[in-house]
Amino acid sequence: MADKMLRIVTKDGTVRGVAAETTELVEQCRRRQGCDPTATVALGRLATAAALMGALLKDDQRLALIVEGNGPLRKINAETDAGGRVRASVKNPLSEIPPTAGGFDVAAAVGRAGFLRVVKDLGMKEPYRSMVQLQTSEIGEDLAYYLSASEQIPSSVALGVYLEQDATVGCAGGFLVQAMPPGNEADIAALESTLLNMPAPTDLLRQGLGPREILGRIFADRPCEVVAETQPRFACRCSRRQVTAVLRSLDRDELAGLTEDGEAQVTCEFCGEVYSFSGEELESFRS
Ligand code: ZN
Numbered sequence: 179m180a181d182k183m184l185r186i187v188t189k190d191g192t193v194r195g196v197a198a199e200t201t202e203l204v205e206q207c208r209r210r211q212g213c214d215p216t217a218t219v220a221l222g223r224l225a226t227a228a229a230l231m232g233a234l235l236k237d238d239q240r241l242a243l244i245v246e247g248n249g250p251l252r253k254i255n256a257e258t259d260a261g262g263r264v265r266a267s268v269k270n271p272l273s274e275i276p277p278t279a280g281g282f283d284v285a286a287a288v289g290r291a292g293f294l295r296v297v298k299d300l301g302m303k304e305p306y307r308s309m310v311q312l313q314t315s316e317i318g319e320d321l322a323y324y325l326s327a328s329e330q331i332p333s334s335v336a337l338g339v340y341l342e343q344d345a346t347v348g349c350a351g352g353f354l355v356q357a358m359p360p361g362n363e364a365d366i367a368a369l370e371s372t373l374l375n376m377p378a379p380t381d382l383l384r385q386g387l388g389p390r391e392i393l394g395r396i397f398a399d400r401p402c403e404v405v406a407e408t409q410p411r412f413a414c415r416c417s418r419r420q421v422t423a424v425l426r427s428l429d430r431d432e433l434a435g436l437t438e439d440g441e442a443q444v445t446c447e448f449c450g451e452v453y454s455f456s457g458e459e460l461e462s463f464r465s
Contacts, residue, residue, distance in 0.1 A: 181410045183262060184389040185233045189401040192361055193369060196233040197353040197379075197389035197396075198410055200226045200264075204339055204350040206412035207266045210450050215345050216275040217251055217268055219282040222339035222350045223317040224256045225266040229410040230335070230354040231321075232258030240299040247315055249289025250274060257448075263413035265448040282341075285315035294320045296328075318352070325356065332357040332366060334373045338380035349383040353392055372396060414449035421446075421453045426463045433460060 183198035204222035207213075213221055228243050235241060235258075242257045252269035273287040291312065298306040310324045318337040325333035337352035355373060357366045373396065376382075382392050393402070421444050425433065436442045440457035 182389050183229060183233055183408045183410045184393060185405045185407075186393050186397065186402045187405055188397065189403060191358060192365060193355065193357055193397075193400070194234075194405075195353060195355045195393050195396060195402075196230045197351070197392040198226060198229050198233070199349070199351040199383060199389055200229055200410050201347055201349045201351070201383075203229065203264055203410050203412050205347040208347055210412075210448070211266075211268050211271045213268065213271040214273055215277055215341055216273040216282045216284065216287045217271045218341060218345070218347065219339045220245075220251055220273070220284045220287050220317065221254055221256075221266055221268045221271075222347065223284065223337040223352075224254045225264055226337045226339070226350055226352045227317060227321050227335065228256035228258040228266065229262060229264050230352055232260060232262060232264065232410075233354075233406065233408065235260035235298075237301075239301060242295075242297040243321070244295040244297070245288060245292065245312070245317065245320070246295070247289030247292030247312060249285075249287050249292075249315070251287050251289075254288070255447075257415075262408040262410040263415075264410055265412060265414045267447045284317065288312070288315040288317070290315055294324055296324060321354075331359070332361070334370070336373075336376065336379050338378050338383075340380040340384065349380055351379045351383050351389070351392075353379060353389075353396065355396060369396075372398065412449075414446060414451070416446040416449060416451055416453075418453055422455075422463075425455065425460070428463075430464060433463065 185196045187194040208218045245254045250273045256266040258264045275287045295309045313323045318335045322335040333356045339350040340348045342348040442455045444453045
């Protein structure tokens, strides 16, 4: 079944929410990266976070979330656009952090110290860049902290990945709720208490609830309207042309470092596609 994502706003415009089911997307990321279970959960949370953030973009705007910590995963990267196309990669997909009784120790895999970096390409000359220190290294709380502290929008983020016995992704998804300025304090307090009592996204998904029903439960009887409905999905932007441009920009020594038996192979870090270049092609890049 295809993944789904829904974005709504209250009729008075004070609160907006996005919910997504990202099961298929996260399974694709897991397979392409070759993740172990704890790495799958970490990567899946960040890919889901990117999808949710992407729902707030317009037209050809793009966004990247990068988590860099002192844990075994080292660096996780998830990118998206306004159309729900997401790709994600992890530097070291084998965290070797065993599952715990309560689930997966994502914070240990990410590392307790590190940064969440956000890069937004809003179509301006320079992309917008921001960075916050990791708060809990659980990813959802770190993104909520970034949104509240850096973007000054009080936000609540929940992300979840549920794995089957065979370590494939059983379900994944999440939601993001934001109080838009100026906001009404009583309103926000009521919403906060609802969010506090919400089950985890994976529990809701496993009960058969979709993004629409999840938002229905959060927003209860507030009048809302649907702003957008999209399908988050794995999609990579890499191309032979783009890889060629990178190779052309390398100096002689760097190019030689990539070359083996006169040929070069470049593997996309996101989708795993392999681009091969012959000796003749490489020679033409040097000129
Ligand atoms: Zn690719």
